Amino acid sequence: MVDVLLGLQWGDEGKGKIVDYFAPNYDLIARFQGGPNAGHTLYVNDKKVVLHQIPSGIFHENTINLIGNGVVLDPVTLRRECETVKAFGIDYRKNLFISERTHLILPTHRALDKASELSKGNDKIGSTLKGIGPAYMDKTGRNGLRVGDLLDKSFTTQYIRLRLKHQKLLDSLNFHEDISAWEEEFFEALEFMKEFKIVNGEYFINEKIREGKKVLAEGAQGSMLDVDFGTFPFVTSSNTISAGVCTGLGVAPQKIREVIGVTKAYCTRVGSGPFPTELHDETGEELRRIGNEFGATTGRPRRCGWIDLVALNFACMVNGVTKLVMTKADVLDAFDELKVCTSYMVGDKKTMAIPFQMTRLAITPELKSFKGWKTATDSFRSAGELPATMKEYVSFINTYLGVNINYISNGPGREQLIEIQ
Template identity: 80%
Template sequence: MVDAILGLQWGDEGKGKIVDYFAPQYDVIARFQGGPNAGHTLYVGGKKVVLHQIPSGAFHENTLNLIGNGVVLDPVTLRKECDTVASFGVDVRKNLFISQRTHLILPTHRALDKASEISKGNDKIGSTLKGIGPAYMDKTGRNGIRVGDLLDKSFTTSYIKIRLKHQRLLDNYNFQEDISQWEEEFFEAIDFLRSLNIVNGEYFINDKISQGKKVLAEGAQGSMLDIDFGTFPFVTSSSTTTSGICSGLGIAPQKIRDVMGVTKAYCTRVGSGPFPTELFDETGEELRKLGNEFGATTGRPRRCGWIDLVALKFACMINGVNKVIMTKADVLDNFKKLEVCTSYEVDGKESKEVPFQMTRHSIKPVLKEFDGWNCDTTQMTKAAELPEKMTQYVKFINEYIGANVSHISNGPGREQIIDVNK
């Protein structure tokens, strides 16, 4: 049995905390896509921890964690994270496993990412410059190096070959930056990576399923950043939707049971790209301030706006979401009026569909106003305690998107989650 937790917006929905909350109910947490551009924030013993590569179940002693083949792995980032996790007394060699088929991010991938983004000028897509796009390009171009290759004596030869190929591309960009320090760190991290549990990931995960173990598939980024269904070309390089679970872990579709989608009570986006409900006024600034909306990976200020139900319903549809977890509901505690987007005005015509190419149209959100609840919800622990106006807000969202909010997060703490059904 496999359940999934994935993002329904443009990432940054708070998936790390949600996975951490549900982790004790599962035997295995498995990351199925993305790279170190993910920033899953947890609070462990009152301390903030941001995980970029290691699954968010790392701090649960009896939970195994798998980095699946759909992930692209930066050994340097992984090593630093392992050191952080170990500082909390967690033995990563006991509960962390890495698929042989996982592709590696090389120093030259990072250089190519930076050179490509600089060359785009005003047309930048907002890359995190972690080398993720170039690594996925090598994967689909059948040139990549995988974790399993580390165990082969020809690894160094393979690395030199792909490095020379990348250098020719960098020369075309006239990229002059010295990456020798990056390479030194990379090879030190490679030696560390060899000491971890490198497994045949698809057999590992399917064996656990056949044993009756409970598996939670953890997504990174969000559905609106999906390579196929997101706001292309301002998207990530992997499949962030439910379909990515099958290709990113090697499991069959019928093994997936619950699909839990995570959404904020409003919307945010980092970097460039369409954002129909974005607010450029004092309300947007207030959302950013109250929600502490700065990227966990990049530190960049997030663009903020009202919740977009057109995009949210679309995300629920393509993922088959049957449970929705709403995060940061408490950020709306101080607003007298709230708005939600119920349709788009696309080139002057009203529509409830996400356009194929948002950047080619003039899109204005059609908004419905709600009264705010104007009270502190952060100390509430039961659904019955929630203010009536919040309940009405959530009910409207449930009816619009065709999926029910099952949990509401009302603060950053691990315990600040309300089960709506209790």
């Protein structure tokens, strides 16, 4: 069977650490969507590591890792990541497999991403400029190149054809930046990729399932960035929700068992887009400072605010979440008062539903206040040690969502994860 672990907010929920924690319980970890715009932070031997494309189980010797067909893969980023992993003494070639159907991010995809974002002026969507959107556009437009194409003699011809098409688009956007250095690096990385185990991903993963192996599907970004159900158009280019597992790995819906959703104890967002509970005051600054809220991929300061239960309830619904993990609970240790959003006021109407187009509406969050616990919780290792006021906060969220928080993360370390019975 397949369990799924994904983010329920706008990304940056701390999924990397949680996948790393659960990884020893699984035989295979598989990334099913997204690309190098993801940034999953782990701490290995007390050293910080950020993985963008490699599944977070790579540091576990007996765990197989698969980059699935739903991912868009940048060979240059992959090569750099592999060098980072190798520095920890890990033989990445042993346990890292890549689906032959995985689409490639070309240098011109990165150029198109940059040109498109520049052309939008004040209407930028906050792209990470990694070429994700243009790569997915080529996928849906049936023009893209895939990992399996690397083994074809006509690959260079196919590449030139697609590059010429991209160049016309770049010319129309008045983008004339020299990307020859990007191309040189790209082709070197392609040669590096040929050394990997390139597999028929869907047969590979289903064979493991038939053998009784335990599979964990690892999501990137967050549910509120889903191309269909997120805060469109300020979304990513893939399906980040649990349904994306089926198309991103080639597994049937009935194979999915648990859906583990990860949420912060508060909310953050990087880039543009609606954020009803965003704080523009000293409290927001304090959340950013204590939580060290800066993008793992972009380094951009994250926008911060109180937890949004309207959005979280929506994410639990569309994902079919069965278990919750709350991360960065320790960041709230310092606050006298905490707030949670229980509904929206849209004009003079109260709603507990996510509106169709949030960017066109003036949304005021209705907030419920809670007393802060004012206790350092980062050293706690059991649920019994948690302050009563923290338990009240968690209990209210459980009741509102109808799904229980089963784990509370109270720090970046592997051991800083409390199981709640």
